[in-house]
Amino acid sequence: MQAAIRLLAQRGYRGTSLAAVAAEVxxxxxxxxxxxxxxxxxxxxxxxxxxxEDHQRVAGTLAGDGIRPALEAVVRxxxxxxxxxxxxxxxxxxxxxxxxPAHDYFVDRYQRIREExxxxxxxxxxxxxxxxxxxxxxxxxxxxAVMDGLQVQWLLDPRIDMALSFEAFTAVLWRQLAAPAx
Amino acid sequence: MQAAIRLLAQRGYRGTSLAAVAAEVxxxxxxxxxxxxxxxxxxxxxxxxxxxEDHQRVAGTLAGDGIRPALEAVVRxxxxxxxxxxxxxxxxxxxxxxxxPAHDYFVDRYQRIREExxxxxxxxxxxxxxxxxxxxxxxxxxxxAVMDGLQVQWLLDPRIDMALSFEAFTAVLWRQLAAPAx
DNA sequence: GTCTATAGAACGATAGAC
DNA sequence: GTCTATCGTTCTATAGAC
Numbered sequence: 001m002q003a004a005i006r007l008l009a010q011r012g013y014r015g016t017s018l019a020a021v022a023a024e025v026x027x028x029x030x031x032x033x034x035x036x037x038x039x040x041x042x043x044x045x046x047x048x049x050x051x052x053e054d055h056q057r058v059a060g061t062l063a064g065d066g067i068r069p070a071l072e073a074v075v076r077x078x079x080x081x082x083x084x085x086x087x088x089x090x091x092x093x094x095x096x097x098x099x100x101p102a103h104d105y106f107v108d109r110y111q112r113i114r115e116e117x118x119x120x121x122x123x124x125x126x127x128x129x130x131x132x133x134x135x136x137x138x139x140x141x142x143x144x145a146v147m148d149g150l151q152v153q154w155l156l157d158p159r160i161d162m163a164l165s166f167e168a169f170t171a172v173l174w175r176q177l178a179a180p181a182x
Numbered sequence: 183m184q185a186a187i188r189l190l191a192q193r194g195y196r197g198t199s200l201a202a203v204a205a206e207v208x209x210x211x212x213x214x215x216x217x218x219x220x221x222x223x224x225x226x227x228x229x230x231x232x233x234x235e236d237h238q239r240v241a242g243t244l245a246g247d248g249i250r251p252a253l254e255a256v257v258r259x260x261x262x263x264x265x266x267x268x269x270x271x272x273x274x275x276x277x278x279x280x281x282x283p284a285h286d287y288f289v290d291r292y293q294r295i296r297e298e299x300x301x302x303x304x305x306x307x308x309x310x311x312x313x314x315x316x317x318x319x320x321x322x323x324x325x326x327a328v329m330d331g332l333q334v335q336w337l338l339d340p341r342i343d344m345a346l347s348f349e350a351f352t353a354v355l356w357r358q359l360a361a362p363a364x
Numbered sequence: 365g366t367c368t369a370t371a372g373a374a375c376g377a378t379a380g381a382c
Numbered sequence: 383g384t385c386t387a388t389c390g391t392t393c394t395a396t397a398g399a400c
Binding site for chain 1: 383384385386387
């Protein structure tokens with residue numbers, strides 16, 4: 001499974017062969033297909049595995065600190081996990097094509113995360129920590145977009161400082177969200 | 183070439199066969215390879231073609247209006263060009279892997295666009311339209327990230343309103359950039 | 365400039381022995 | 383549970399006729 005993650009991150013789903021994954025764990029290709037009934041199921045197993053681990057890690061920070069520190073912590077953590085970031089970036093790009101095995105997975109994933117983010121921002125509005133007239137439905141996709149987009153640029157050029165840029169963004173955004181009026 | 187764009191956008195580089203492109207223009211696959219010496223060269227030809235057209239279109243808006251209206255116009259235009267947006271999103275995702283035929287192309291492309299954006303923001307600082315203490319080096323990647331990241335979400339779910347979200351972002355950013363102090 | 369034919373390799377998946 | 387063998391397909395690219 002670790003081997004599959006590494007190879008999928010390097011070459012994507014279409015560029016990764018079952019034989020290559022099998023070789024990485026010193027097994028034959030039919031041997032690998034004994035544990036996963038098809039290449040597509042292997043991909044989905046990898047995605048679910050990653051989601052489970054990530055969700056556990058993030059949930060802790062989110063409960064303890066606020067939403068902004070939690071988001072910044074995710075970006076800082078991602079900067080130490082280049083391989084996993086590449087895994088998701090490569091697979092999301094591929095899956096934008098309809099009919100891709102992970103298409104529905106990512107559609108659901110983004111929708112879920114956006115809804116969670118909107119719900120959290122709404123709660124801050126109710127608590128008076130965020131201005132009532134802030135358009136949280138429009139801004140939630142922006143927050144996710146910044147995280148994803150910075151990952152692309154960072155993968156293409158490691159000199160990009162994701163955490164620095166993201167915190168410049170959150171500073172601008174939160175100063176706005178918390179401002180008293182127009 | 184139009185056929186190549188359509189298929190590359192739908193299936194990416196690895197998922198697109200020369201035979202499929204050839205069939206789209208009712209030609210044999212070796213016939214296609216008469217015009218492009220290899221599949222890789224076909225990909226690069228498509229990218230250069232797209233870049234040339236896009237650059238012309240954007241240059242006009244950028245010269246006439248300011249930088250913010252130009253950026254917003256690009257996003258609005260992209261929302262009417264789903265196929266081209268998908269082309270770049272799919273190929274960028276794939277090219278994040280080293281050794282991909284378009285890897286160097288996108289590395290150079292992002293670096294160039296970031297530099298242009300930083301230069302333009304610096305000029306606004308010199309003109310007193312943007313605060314001197316704004317960290318334009320950190321914010322330039324954020325602006326590109328928002329555009330790219332919104333495209334991904336929009337491709338996965340067409341109900342996402344890229345223009346609306348992007349303008350919510352620029353509104354927040356510019357109110358900050360133009361603010362008199364602290 | 366376009367074709368047919370084909371080389372040469374890689375792929376996912378299955379069959380069946382052990 | 384892991385293997386060897388192999389089927390059937392698909393792919394890029396080349397050779398060579400017209």
